[in-house]
Each structure stands twice: as C-alpha cells, then as structure tokens.
Amino acid sequence: MRARPATSEVRRPAAQLVAYGGSRAGSMREAAHPGRIAAYPAQELPPRPHGPLLSRARRARRAARKSAQTSTREPVIQEPAASEALSAVPGAGAEEPEATRRAAGVTESSRANRGWWDRNADEYQVDHGTFLGDDRFVWCPEGLDEVEAELLGPPEELKGKDVLEIGAGAAQCSRWLTGQGARPVALDLSHRQLQHALRIGGSFPLVCADAAVLPFADGSFDLACSAYGALPFVADPRLVLREVRRVLRPGGRFVFSVTHPLRWAFPDEPGPEGLSVSASYFDRTPYVEQDDEGRAVYVEHHRTLGDRVRDVVTSGFRLVDLVEPEWPDWNSSEWGGWSPLRGHLIPGTAIFVCERD
Numbered sequence: 409m410r411a412r413p414a415t416s417e418v419r420r421p422a423a424q425l426v427a428y429g430g431s432r433a434g435s436m437r438e439a440a441h442p443g444r445i446a447a448y449p450a451q452e453l454p455p456r457p458h459g460p461l462l463s464r465a466r467r468a469r470r471a472a473r474k475s476a477q478t479s480t481r482e483p484v485i486q487e488p489a490a491s492e493a494l495s496a497v498p499g500a501g502a503e504e505p506e507a508t509r510r511a512a513g514v515t516e517s518s519r520a521n522r523g524w525w526d527r528n529a530d531e532y533q534v535d536h537g538t539f540l541g542d543d544r545f546v547w548c549p550e551g552l553d554e555v556e557a558e559l560l561g562p563p564e565e566l567k568g569k570d571v572l573e574i575g576a577g578a579a580q581c582s583r584w585l586t587g588q589g590a591r592p593v594a595l596d597l598s599h600r601q602l603q604h605a606l607r608i609g610g611s612f613p614l615v616c617a618d619a620a621v622l623p624f625a626d627g628s629f630d631l632a633c634s635a636y637g638a639l640p641f642v643a644d645p646r647l648v649l650r651e652v653r654r655v656l657r658p659g660g661r662f663v664f665s666v667t668h669p670l671r672w673a674f675p676d677e678p679g680p681e682g683l684s685v686s687a688s689y690f691d692r693t694p695y696v697e698q699d700d701e702g703r704a705v706y707v708e709h710h711r712t713l714g715d716r717v718r719d720v721v722t723s724g725f726r727l728v729d730l731v732e733p734e735w736p737d738w739n740s741s742e743w744g745g746w747s748p749l750r751g752h753l754i755p756g757t758a759i760f761v762c763e764r765d
Contacts (some may be wrong), residue, residue: 445602446623447616505697505705512694512707514643518597518618520696520704521641525598533578533604539741542608543583547635547665548757549746550733554584559663559731559761560631566590569630572655574619574648574664575637579605582612593629595619597638620647624655632656634664640708643694645716649723653764662725662762668732668755671745672710678747683754716760725762733757 512520525532540546545554554560560571567589573582576594578601585592595615596602602614617623619638632652639645652662673689675682690712697706711719720727735751742748746756 445599445606445614445616447599503700505699507695507697509691509693510696512643512696512704512709514620514647516704517641517643517694517707517709518620520707522597524697524706525596526600529577529598529600529604532601536743537578539743540578540580543580543587545581545584545635547759548733549741549743550735550751550757551739551741552731552733552757552759554581557731559729559759560633560661563588566631570628572622572624572629572632572652573637574632574634574652575639576605576614577601577637578608579610579612579614580608581633581635583608583610586610586612590631593624595622620644620651622651622655626654627657628655630657630660632660632662634662636665636667639664640666643707643709645709645711645719646723649719649725653724656764658764660764661728662764663759664762665757665759666716668758669711669713669716670755674745674750674754676745678742678745678750680749682745682747682750713758716758720760720762724765726765727760728763729759729761731759731761733759 539549539551546552547554547557547559555563560566566585569590571582571585571590571592573579573585573592573594574596576582576596577598579592579594582592582594582605591612593613593615594602594605594610595617596605597616597618599616602616605614615623619634620642632655638648642648649662656662670689672691673685673687675684675686692710692712692715694710695708696704698704717727717730732755735748735756739751740748750756
C-alpha cells in the first residue's frame with residue numbers, strides 16, 4: 409500500500425470549481441474532465457418523515473492522543489484561505505458538538521454531512537491515506553480488496569466499462585478502476601474530498617454533487633460502486649438507490665458497503681467496552697452531532713438488515729449477494745470502532761451486490 413507524503417511540498421493549485429448547465433440531459437464527459445471538479449448544487453428536497461460513527465467522546469480522546477504525540481506530518485493541502493473560510497461554517501469552530509439521537513430529514517442530513525466532510529477531509533486523508541493507498545479498491549476497514557473479492561466482476565471484464573463511484577473521497581477506487589481499463593466517474597458531496605483526488609491525480613472526471621440527485625442521463629453507466637459512501641449518511645437511501653438504478657444500463661450492477669446494521673446495538677468503541685449491547689438494534693433514530701444552536705453538523709442513519717434488503721428490492725434491484733467480510737489475521741489496524749478484537753467476534757461491514765432488473 410502506498411500513501412501520498414503528507415508534507416508541505418505536496419501542493420497543487422486550488423481545484424477549479426466549474427458549474428455546468430444541462431444537468432441530466434448531457435453526457436458527463438462533455439462537462440467534466442481531468443483537472444476540474446464539475447459542481448452541481450444540491451437540490452433542496454423537502455424533509456421526509458421518517459459512521460462509521462464518530463462520537464464526541466471518542467473524537468475528544470483521539471485529539472488528546474494526537475496532541476501528545478510528536479509528528480512531522482502537516483496538512484496534505486496547504487490553503488490558508490480555504491481553511492479560514494471553513495472556520496465561518498456552522499459547526500467548524502473549536503466547540504465540541506453535542507452528540508444526540510433525534511430525527512434528521514433529507515435536507516438537514518445533506519447539509520450537515522457536506523459541511524462535516526469538507527471540514528474533516530484533510531484529517532481523514534492523513535489518518536487513513538496509508539491504509540487506503542492511492543490506487544487501491546478497499547471495500548471496508550476489514551481490508552477486503554476488490555482484487556480478491558471481484559464483486560464488480562473479473563478485472564479483465566472491467567475494460568471499457570463506464571463506472572460511477574459514489575462517495576469517492578480522494579477517488580482511490582476510481583484510480584484502481586482506471587488501471588483495469590475502465591472509464592470511471594468519481595462523485596462526492598464534499599468538494600474538499602475531491603480536492604484530494606486532484607492532489608493525487610488521475611485521468612477521470614470528478615463531480616461534486618448529491619447522490620440523491622445524480623446529474624447524469626438515464627443509462628449512462630454499466631456499473632456503480634460505493635465503499636461507505638453516501639448511503640450511511642442519507643435520510644432516505646431509496647432516493648439514492650432509485651437514482652443509481654436510473655443511471656445504470658439494463659443489467660447493470662451496483663455494489664455498496666455500509667456499516668453492518670448489527671453494530672448499532674453496540675457502543676462504537678474498538679475495545680472490550682464495544683462488545684456489550686447498549687441499545688436496541690431496532691431503534692432507527694439517527695445519530696446526530698449538533699452545534700450550540702441545535703443545527704446538525706454530522707448525521708448518520710441506521711437501517712436494519714431487513715430494511716436494507718427491502719430498500720434494494722423496492723428500488724428495482726435484485727440482490728445477488730450479501731457479503732459480511734471476516735477480519736483477516738494480517739490486519740492489525742484500528743479504524744474508529746473497527747478493531748481486530750471486535751472484528752473477530754462480530755461483523756463490522758455489510759456489502760450488498762445488486763443488479764438492475
């Protein structure tokens with residue numbers, strides 16, 4: 409696994425944000441091209457009734473550990489102006505947000521998570537960039553690699569395929585797909601995450617848009633994939649699933665990974681304290697971090713395993729496989745609530761392999 413050196417020498421000009429018209433009607437490759445991020449503003453959707461979890465307490469402990477360590481690592485992108493701009497965003501200040509469980513609709517969840525990932529993209533890439541690599545396709549903290557899993561199909565059959573990666577982050581998966589001869593498009597809600605994709609580089613389009621309102625024409629892709637992208641963070645996952653089905657060609661495959669629903673019954677801790685049930689598995693109340701004025705700054709939604717299956721089927725997909733990766737002996741890493749201790753005892757990830765009927 410390779411990681412980009414996190415030093416002040418790794419610099420590129422700020423990503424050029426280009427807004428294109430036409431939305432779904434045109435070809436994305438006419439709108440986005442390497443070196444730019446095509447931006448489509450999130451549609452204002454009406455709220456509907458109804459992470460990895462990163463709790464306030466655990467974030468505080470992680471910050472304390474980091475401050476106690478000596479490190480020469482610096483932010484991977486040096487842009488003081490952008491950092492100053494982010495400090496004005498709700499939830500971006502020094503005050504720790506309050507962690508709670510409460511209702512959070514489509515629009516509130518989208519706004520909160522766009523802001524959270526923009527503010528935390530740098531730290532995320534520093535913390536996890538080595539594990540993810542620059543051009544690997546890793547499905548989950550367990551380390552399941554597409555090279556071994558072949559959930560999208562044999563690598564030799566990916567050549568020439570149009571692939572949409574949803575929640576791409578720094579687009580490591582799209583970079584691997586390019587190496588197999590595929591033609592990926594990397595989409596993410598967070599502009600800052602896509603700036604890291606620009607920093608690493610690649611020959612595929614980057615699109616900043618909401619997964620619930622995909623800016624692509626019907627039948628644009630052969631395959632779609634999402635490694636912990638979008639679906640854990642949206643209030644109504646059927647909006648995303650229906651959009652993915654719309655942009656897939658007949659028989660197209662969509663593979664996505666999420667936190668295993670069973671994990672919601674346990675504390676989000678990697679140690680022994682994370683092995684005792686502390687909440688009802690059937691409580692679907694979202695996990696919300698909010699600022700002093702009650703505005704959500706991070707939201708994650710829970711669906712039971714049965715909910716996920718019904719979401720897939722009612723959105724027009726056929727469930728081909730449900731993969732629950734076992735923790736491999738070689739993986740000694742901790743990633744939030746994921747750890748060898750918990751991984752050998754309870755599932756941490758569920759991967760759904762779906763095909764459009």
